[in-house]
Amino acid sequence: MRLILFGPPGAGKGTQAVRITQKYATAHISTGDMLRAAVKNGTELGQLAKSYMDKGELVPDGVVIGIIKDRIGENDAKSGFMLDGFPRTVPQAEALSEMLNSTGASIDAVVSIEVNDEEIVKRILERQKIEGREDDTEDVVRNRLKVYRNQTEPLKSYYAEEGVLHEVDGMGSIDDVFGKIDSVLADLRA
Numbered sequence: 001m002r003l004i005l006f007g008p009p010g011a012g013k014g015t016q017a018v019r020i021t022q023k024y025a026t027a028h029i030s031t032g033d034m035l036r037a038a039v040k041n042g043t044e045l046g047q048l049a050k051s052y053m054d055k056g057e058l059v060p061d062g063v064v065i066g067i068i069k070d071r072i073g074e075n076d077a078k079s080g081f082m083l084d085g086f087p088r089t090v091p092q093a094e095a096l097s098e099m100l101n102s103t104g105a106s107i108d109a110v111v112s113i114e115v116n117d118e119e120i121v122k123r124i125l126e127r128q129k130i131e132g133r134e135d136d137t138e139d140v141v142r143n144r145l146k147v148y149r150n151q152t153e154p155l156k157s158y159y160a161e162e163g164v165l166h167e168v169d170g171m172g173s174i175d176d177v178f179g180k181i182d183s184v185l186a187d188l189r190a
C-alpha cells in the first residue's frame, strides 16, 4: 500500500502513523522527522532547514523533493510506504506522481485527518509543554496553520480528482480516530 497521511499540524499524524505502520507493516516516512534529524546532526541540510522551520515556513520544494526521492528508493519502501508531512505543496505532489509513474506505481489512498484551528492550537501548546519542540510556540503555530490552509490544504482537491481522498474526523480520541482510519484502509485491501 502507498499512503499519504494528510492534515494540519497537530492533527495527530505522527501518533496515528505509528499505529498504522504497526498494523499494516509499512515504512513510515516523515519529512518533519527527517528534517529534525538533520537539524540535530548539524548537517548543511539541517542548517538550511532550521531557518525555515523556526519560522513555521516550508522548506523549499527542491530540498524536500530530493529527500523523498532518495528515501522512497530505499529497499524497505519498495513495496509500500506511508508518507507523513509530504507532499505539502502542488509542486511536491506533482513531483511525487512523476516519481511513482516512472515505476508504474501510484498512491492508493490519502487519509486526511480533519481538526479545527482552535483545537490545533490547544493541542500544540500542550505538546510544547511535554516535548519542547522549538516550532511549537503560539506565533509559529499560527503561521504553520496559515501555511497549511494556504499551501497544503488545496492539495485535497488534487487527490480528490484522482479519486483517492478519504477524510476522517480527527476530533475524537486517539483510538476513535485510529478506528476510522483503519476502516478506510481495511476497505482498500478488501
Ligand code: ADP
Binding pocket: 008, 009, 010, 031, 032, 033, 035, 052, 053, 054, 056, 057, 058, 059, 060, 061, 064, 084, 085, 086, 087, 088, 092, 135, 144
Ligand atoms: P507539523 O505537521 O506539526 O507542522 P512536521 O513535523 O510535519 O510538523 O513539519 C515541521 C516543519 O518541517 C514544517 O513546519 C516545515 O518547516 C518542515 N517540513 C516538513 N515537511 C515538509 C515538506 N514536505 N515541505 C516543506 N517543508 C516541510
